[in-house]
Amino acid sequence: xxxxxxxxxxxxxxxxxxxxxxxxxxxxxxxxxxxxxxxxxxxxxxxxxxxxxxxxxxxxxxxxxxxxxxxxxxxxxxxxxxxxxxxxxxxxxxxxxxxxxxxxxxxxxxxxxxxxxxxxxxxxxxxxxxxxxxxxxxxxxxxxxxxxxxxxxxxxxxxxxxxxxxxxxxxxxxxxxxxxxxxxxxxxxxxxxxxxxxxxxxxxxxxxxxxxxxxxxxxxxxxxxxxxxxxxxxxxxxxxxxxxxxxxxxxxxxxxxxxxxxxxxxxxxxxxxxxxxxxxxxxxxxxxxxxxxxxxxxxxxxxxxxxxxxxxxxxxxxxxxxxxxxxxxxxxxxxxxxxxxxxxxxxxxxxxxxxxxxxxxxxxxxxxxxxxxxxxxxxxxxxxxxxxxxxxxxxxxxxxxxxxxxxxxxxxxxxxxxxxxxxxxxxxxxxxxxxxxxxxxxxxxxxxxxxxxxxxxxxxxxxxxxxxxxxxxxxxxxxxxxxxx
Amino acid sequence: xxxxxxxxxxxxxxxxxxxxxxxxxxxxxxxxxxxxxxxxxxxxxxxxxxxxxxxxxxxxxxxxxxxxxxxxxxxxxxxxxxxxxxxxxxxxxxxxxxxxxxxxxxxxxxxxxxxxxxxxxxxxxxxxxxxxxxxxxxxxxxxxxxxxxxxxxxxxxxxxxxxxxxxxxxxxxxxxxxxxxxxxxxxxxxxxxxxxxxxxxxxxx
Numbered sequence: 001x002x003x004x005x006x007x008x009x010x011x012x013x014x015x016x017x018x019x020x021x022x023x024x025x026x027x028x029x030x031x032x033x034x035x036x037x038x039x040x041x042x043x044x045x046x047x048x049x050x051x052x053x054x055x056x057x058x059x060x061x062x063x064x065x066x067x068x069x070x071x072x073x074x075x076x077x078x079x080x081x082x083x084x085x086x087x088x089x090x091x092x093x094x095x096x097x098x099x100x101x102x103x104x105x106x107x108x109x110x111x112x113x114x115x116x117x118x119x120x121x122x123x124x125x126x127x128x129x130x131x132x133x134x135x136x137x138x139x140x141x142x143x144x145x146x147x148x149x150x151x152x153x154x155x156x157x158x159x160x161x162x163x164x165x166x167x168x169x170x171x172x173x174x175x176x177x178x179x180x181x182x183x184x185x186x187x188x189x190x191x192x193x194x195x196x197x198x199x200x201x202x203x204x205x206x207x208x209x210x211x212x213x214x215x216x217x218x219x220x221x222x223x224x225x226x227x228x229x230x231x232x233x234x235x236x237x238x239x240x241x242x243x244x245x246x247x248x249x250x251x252x253x254x255x256x257x258x259x260x261x262x263x264x265x266x267x268x269x270x271x272x273x274x275x276x277x278x279x280x281x282x283x284x285x286x287x288x289x290x291x292x293x294x295x296x297x298x299x300x301x302x303x304x305x306x307x308x309x310x311x312x313x314x315x316x317x318x319x320x321x322x323x324x325x326x327x328x329x330x331x332x333x334x335x336x337x338x339x340x341x342x343x344x345x346x347x348x349x350x351x352x353x354x355x356x357x358x359x360x361x362x363x364x365x366x367x368x369x370x371x372x373x374x375x376x377x378x379x380x381x382x383x384x385x386x387x388x389x390x391x392x393x394x395x396x397x398x399x400x401x402x403x404x405x406x407x408x409x410x411x412x413x414x415x416x417x418x419x420x421x422x423x424x425x426x427x428x429x430x431x432x433x434x435x436x437x438x439x440x441x442x443x444x445x446x447x448x449x450x451x452x453x454x455x456x457x458x459x460x461x462x463x464x465x466x467x468x469x470x471x472x473x474x475x476x477x478x479x480x481x482x483x484x485x
Numbered sequence: 486x487x488x489x490x491x492x493x494x495x496x497x498x499x500x501x502x503x504x505x506x507x508x509x510x511x512x513x514x515x516x517x518x519x520x521x522x523x524x525x526x527x528x529x530x531x532x533x534x535x536x537x538x539x540x541x542x543x544x545x546x547x548x549x550x551x552x553x554x555x556x557x558x559x560x561x562x563x564x565x566x567x568x569x570x571x572x573x574x575x576x577x578x579x580x581x582x583x584x585x586x587x588x589x590x591x592x593x594x595x596x597x598x599x600x601x602x603x604x605x606x607x608x609x610x611x612x613x614x615x616x617x618x619x620x621x622x623x624x625x626x627x628x629x630x631x632x633x634x635x636x637x638x639x640x641x642x643x644x645x646x647x648x649x650x651x652x653x654x655x656x657x658x659x660x661x662x663x664x665x666x667x668x669x670x671x672x673x674x675x676x677x678x679x680x681x682x683x684x685x686x687x688x689x690x
Contacts, residue, residue, distance in 0.1 A: 245504055274530060
């Protein structure tokens, strides 16, 4: 081996608990998780873009069944969550567990197998959705044969995450570890419950709707929040070089988030017994508490620090916190009866979710990946400037998508409630806002392409070096001692 | 890119630590305040976990209260209207031009002196352009409900649309006997009514 950066022999690293050794143990699993995630992210945003074009020109690509709105839209949302969010969060979680435990990742090759299996599951699910086999439950469209693959792959990765955590050398826990461990348990619980009760042994009647909403609420408002906050609580103090303010506040965020977040998700107009939507709306309002605590924590941790973010990971984390606060304000507002009378079933909900999933979660995790990737690869990002460009694409794109749709959604709701305005006029009036939203989506797509480019370039460069080293090994003259006379 | 990525893989990189500052009191106060608000909100709308309470009702007695002392009970009719009619005529009765459904609220057909034409429309459906309260509506089709609802149910839903206080309607009540009589008279009819045909029939006996 000529290049030390690509040394990956287990024997050479086995007892090495330096950061370099830990990073090297995470290399292949993280390459697999991040690389696939970036690919699905770009593919998902392309599907999302096709879906939104149909609002401008209804007959666009309408002749092929697999490109109709009812298929490309769930394809885009599922790729965003299952293709991108979960693998990328798992990758960051594995790395944080190893780093915080001062221990190498356990069985990296099995984690790599798990990551491959996960991407196969996403691929199967995507083909099923495009083929019209979707389940019809929002955020849970992948049919059961894909769900089984996904769950197995997840467990394969999670088991070695726990094993890594169990073998940790630093016994004191850091707040990010609570969040990561809770998230690791949370997903198999909600995913298996929802899949069993909706697809294998379907429950009857309105209970199905209640379970589907429970699942999507937990997935988006608990799982994504746990994984995203674990990253920002780890990276923010690290990037500004100050301690996290504080461990008790993190505990407060943890419990209030889990307590209130798990009830969120049932819209006010749901045809369920009245206590369900009421309690769900109440929980949505209570989400202000963890969100306020997160903002307080981030402000107290980063205030007065002299670190300029310059479009790097710190910028991503800060913007993520802002998007979280804004999204929770919209969420809490839609829990109020005099607001949700107008905002139910309008673009308002889309704006809120985009701010949450992309503005908060994805942006935070982009920052984490940009921080981790050069460390596990052992060399700088090939296109470091693209990180800053991606940041601004993400910021402007998210705001350009979410703000017009939030405003447009309220106006749409007010007009829908007015019997003098015909329905078609109401729909036409939202088009202006939607055009702005599509521009935002284009910017987001451009940012995602830059993300894919950086990760792809790292992977290509790394594997080229591996191949070159292997060739050099093969073509090198045999040591004279081994040559028989 | 910021400075910390300039040198990947330093041999020792400090992991973050957390301070032990306490949670500020105002955050706890905010939570308690919101919880109080939430409790009041749930009390007012939650139906106290009773699975029989659905929106728009908020409590069991409200949903199963005795009929109003004056006038007919509109609740059974409202339930039928929301299930069968609201898809096109909308819950608030404004109609939907997208499917050529004329409004119910304030409609001169609904508020006619008697229910004779209304009963026929519900029994056998309606087709063709129609003028409602002086406004033309395109040729939509309303499906017949002859086989779907009993005389009692048709009377209930028509009473609801003729007397709905939300729409400021105060026309006469419709009885099951009136429906039964017209059902008998038109039992051989197999096609939709047209507005022109209906206008030849007196609204009231």
